[in-house]
Amino acid sequence: xxxxxxxxxxxxxxxxxxxxxPVAEQKRAGEAFEGYFNKNGMACxxxxxxxxxxxxxxxxxxxERNCLSQRVDEMEKVMAxxxxxxxxxxxxxxxxxxxxxxxxxxxxxxxGKIFKPxxxxxxxxxxxxxxxPAGHRGNSRRRPExxxxxxxxxxxxxxxxxxxxxxxPNHFDEHVTEDIEIRKRVTCRRFHYGYCxxxxxxxxxxxxxxxxxxxxxxxxxxxxxxxxxxxLTYGKAARLFKDVFDLDLTRPSFMxxxxxxxxxxxxxxxxxKLSIRHSSYVNADETGWxxxxxxxxxxIFTNKDATLYHIDESRGGKVVTNILGEKYRGxxxxxxxxxxxxxxxxxxxxxxxxxLSEIKKVQEKSEFPPDNVDGTFCSELKKVLKQxxxxxxxxxxxxxxxxxxxxTKDRAILKMLELLLLPLEHEDTLRLRDRIIRHNQELFxxxxxxxxxxxxxxxxxxxxxxxxxxxxxxxxxxxxxxxNEAVVMSLVETGVLNGVEPLNIFRALSEKPLTSFPQLPTVxxx
Numbered sequence: 001x002x003x004x005x006x007x008x009x010x011x012x013x014x015x016x017x018x019x020x021x022p023v024a025e026q027k028r029a030g031e032a033f034e035g036y037f038n039k040n041g042m043a044c045x046x047x048x049x050x051x052x053x054x055x056x057x058x059x060x061x062x063x064e065r066n067c068l069s070q071r072v073d074e075m076e077k078v079m080a081x082x083x084x085x086x087x088x089x090x091x092x093x094x095x096x097x098x099x100x101x102x103x104x105x106x107x108x109x110x111x112g113k114i115f116k117p118x119x120x121x122x123x124x125x126x127x128x129x130x131x132x133p134a135g136h137r138g139n140s141r142r143r144p145e146x147x148x149x150x151x152x153x154x155x156x157x158x159x160x161x162x163x164x165x166x167x168x169p170n171h172f173d174e175h176v177t178e179d180i181e182i183r184k185r186v187t188c189r190r191f192h193y194g195y196c197x198x199x200x201x202x203x204x205x206x207x208x209x210x211x212x213x214x215x216x217x218x219x220x221x222x223x224x225x226x227x228x229x230x231x232l233t234y235g236k237a238a239r240l241f242k243d244v245f246d247l248d249l250t251r252p253s254f255m256x257x258x259x260x261x262x263x264x265x266x267x268x269x270x271x272x273k274l275s276i277r278h279s280s281y282v283n284a285d286e287t288g289w290x291x292x293x294x295x296x297x298x299x300i301f302t303n304k305d306a307t308l309y310h311i312d313e314s315r316g317g318k319v320v321t322n323i324l325g326e327k328y329r330g331x332x333x334x335x336x337x338x339x340x341x342x343x344x345x346x347x348x349x350x351x352x353x354x355x356l357s358e359i360k361k362v363q364e365k366s367e368f369p370p371d372n373v374d375g376t377f378c379s380e381l382k383k384v385l386k387q388x389x390x391x392x393x394x395x396x397x398x399x400x401x402x403x404x405x406x407x408t409k410d411r412a413i414l415k416m417l418e419l420l421l422l423p424l425e426h427e428d429t430l431r432l433r434d435r436i437i438r439h440n441q442e443l444f445x446x447x448x449x450x451x452x453x454x455x456x457x458x459x460x461x462x463x464x465x466x467x468x469x470x471x472x473x474x475x476x477x478x479x480x481x482x483x484n485e486a487v488v489m490s491l492v493e494t495g496v497l498n499g500v501e502p503l504n505i506f507r508a509l510s511e512k513p514l515t516s517f518p519q520l521p522t523v524x525x526x
Contacts (some may be wrong), residue, residue, distance in 0.1 A: 009178040105365045143176055184246050187217065218510045220247060221257045225506040228258060229492055231472040255481075261509035262484035268489045268514045269308075272494055276308050277325050281452055283333040284340065286315060287460035287467060290475030291482045298470075298486075299323070302462045307493040309466065311482040317342030331445060331452050333459070336435065351456035352385050355435075362428040372427040377422050381432070384415045389454050391447055409447040416440075432463045462493060 001008050049055045152172075191205040220241070227237040234251040241247045276282055279318045289298035289311055299310040301323055312319050317339040324332070328345040335351045359378050368375025391408040416436060424430050437444070446454040466489060476482040491514070495505045508514050 043072065074474070102365060105361075109361075144178060145243055147176070172312060182244055185217075216249070216257075218507060220245075220249075221260070221510040222506040224249070224254050224257045225261050225488065225509065226503050228254065229488070229502055229506070231469050232325065233473055257510070258484050258488065259480070261506065262487040264509045264511075264513045265487050265491045266513075268516065269490055271515065272308050272490055273304050273323065275306045276303070276323065277328070279303050279306070280330045282324070282328075282330060283453070283456055283462075284320065284457035285335065285456055286337070286339075287463055287470075289466075289470065289482070291479060292477050296475075296482065298463075299465055300459055300463050300466075302459055302493075304458075305494075305497060307462050307490060307497060309486040309490045309493075311476075311486050315339060331449065333453060333456050335456055336439065347445050347449075347452075348439075348442045349437050349452050349454065350442045351454075352389060352443070353457065354380060355443075355456040356385055359432065362426075362432065366426060366428060368426075373422050374424055374426040377419055377424060377429050378432070380415070380419055381436075384412050384419075388412050388444060388447060392450065392454055395450055405447045405450065409444050412444060412447075465493065 011502055047311045050058050053061060157163065157164055157330070191207060193202055193204040196203050197200075224237055224241070227240065228234070234254040236490055238249050238251055239255050241249050264381045282301050284299070285302050286297050289296045291311065291313075294313070296311055296313045297319075299319055300310060301308045301310075309318065309321065309324060315337075320343050324343060324345075326344065328343060330345065331347045331349055332340065332343060332345045333351070334340045335354045340348065352406055359382050363375070363378050366374070368378070388408055391404060420433060420436065424433060440516045446452045469489075476485055488509070491509070492502050492505055496502065505514075
């Protein structure tokens with residue numbers, strides 16, 4: 001670099017004019033300037049009074065340049081650290097936005113279940129009002145076949161003139177009313193005794209079937225248990241007995257009735273457990289339950305013939321093993337809870353309704369664009385599962401044969417393999433793909449065995465009575481109460497599946513231990 005160029009650049013350094021030379025060029029020129037005058041012992045001819053810098057000292061200028069160069073280096077380091085921090089904050093901001101979106105979606109679902117919009121439907125011309133259509137023939141309550149009492153009412157005098165009325169034989173109008181009879185019946189059994197002339201001993205009448213300590217009859221105890229089954233608390237049941245039947249009972253009395261019924265039903269409960277364990281197909285599910293304020297789990301194992309409830313503090317696989325055994329020789333229908341993975345079963349059918357619901361949640365949460373690979377994966381996966389369920393439903397309705405089931409399974413497997421090869425990126429769709437891979441042998445069992453249902457709807461329906469009772473009673477106050485609850489509800493729901501009236505079950509449980517349902521007196525008509 002020539003001397004004139006060096007001086008020009010240093011004017012820019014001195015007066016801070018970047019238009020004369022860029023910062024990098026200024027730094028390079030400063031180093032060249034210093035080397036130019038110091039090489040081989042040469043020095044500036046003007047010394048400490050350089051005319052090009054208004055008579056200033058060149059050494060001071062070099063010192064200022066070194067100081068500024070050091071500050072520039074420090075600022076570059078600060079800027080690099082600031083850029084790294086900004087990028088970190090941007091990443092945290094993206095994660096927080098994603099988390100906020102997820103929580104907003106969950107909150108929307110929860111609020112949507114609790115608070116439903118009260119929007120009155122607008123009755124347009126295209127949408128008629130509710131009710132029977134025009135010209136629909138009305139209907140009234142049927143006349144009972146059995147009349148308990150006939151009451152004849154005759155006219156005494158004429159309403160117009162007050163004269164005597166002569167009635168027409170066998171001519172009358174009828175008005176039939178149905179009502180209930182509310183009365184408390186008090187029964188006193190008097191056991192007589194006498195003297196045997198042969199044995200020379202006093203002989204007392206036998207008290208067969210009548211416990212000595214029972215002061216409340218079988219019917220009252222059965223109705224008390226039935227009210228509990230319907231969801232009434234012990235306090236409300238006691239109030240109903242007092243107000244309606246004029247029978248004063250306390251809450252501990254109803255608790256004693258419940259305990260007695262559970263003890264009498266324990267043999268049949270064990271029979272139901274054996275029936276479930278040796279069945280060819282069973283649906284299982286679980287939900288939360290409270291025992292003395294602590295979190296427990298209500299398990300259900302059910303099929304078309306029996307229902308077994310079990311309340312346990314564990315939600316692990318040991319509960320499933322305790323109920324179904326170490327090796328279950330049937331097909332287990334369940335959701336994707338990991339507790340069912342430990343069971344060694346002949347086959348497992350995972351609930352496709354749960355899977356479809358999970359796919360829908362992912363779609364609503366992520367809002368994939370139409371041409372997105374993850375969105376295509378979700379929509380095509382839903383289509384495959386729904387088509388398989390539709391074919392199974394048509395087979396149950398006898399509109400398609402078994403060959404169609406086999407073809408549907410082959411097509412579904414091929415389509416699933418294509419979907420698994422898609423280059424997915426979203427974490428939720430990757431999770432769905434991992435679920436398919438993990439349970440690849442447990443999704444289409446219902447197409448091989450049509451008696452197996454593709455969903456866990458049977459267990460969900462049988463859980464409903466207990467879920468309603470949980471809302472009304474908030475669970476149980478003790479472990480023994482929870483055990484009694486499971487036994488009694490198992491017997492009642494199993495009886496309902498077999499056409500037995502619940503009240504008859506409670507009546508039988510209030511009398512003696514029950515070992516089978518054929519012992520019950522009446523069966524509900526189909």
